[in-house]
């Protein structure tokens with residue numbers, strides 16, 4: 001498993017992108033966070049960083 005973004009809850013703040021130590025998250029064309037599941041190491045940093053509880057492991 002990798003971190004999962006609830007696209008309806010993401011407000012596009014990019015905090016998770018900055019928090020991810022693996023560089024596994026980028027913002028897509030709709031300004032929604034997108035996790036590259038192959039790069040995610042399941043550390044949970046993005047979950048902690050998200051102000052809107054839009055990511056879960």
Ligand code: SF4
Pocket residue numbers: 002003019020021022023024025035039040041042043044045046047
């Ligand atoms: S769980 Fe960790 S490695 Fe995976 S996307 Fe979130 S911050 Fe990055």
Ligand code: SF4
Pocket residue numbers: 005009010011012013014015016017032033049050051052053054055
């Ligand atoms: S931290 Fe949360 S709200 Fe901000 S871009 Fe990431 S998933 Fe979206």
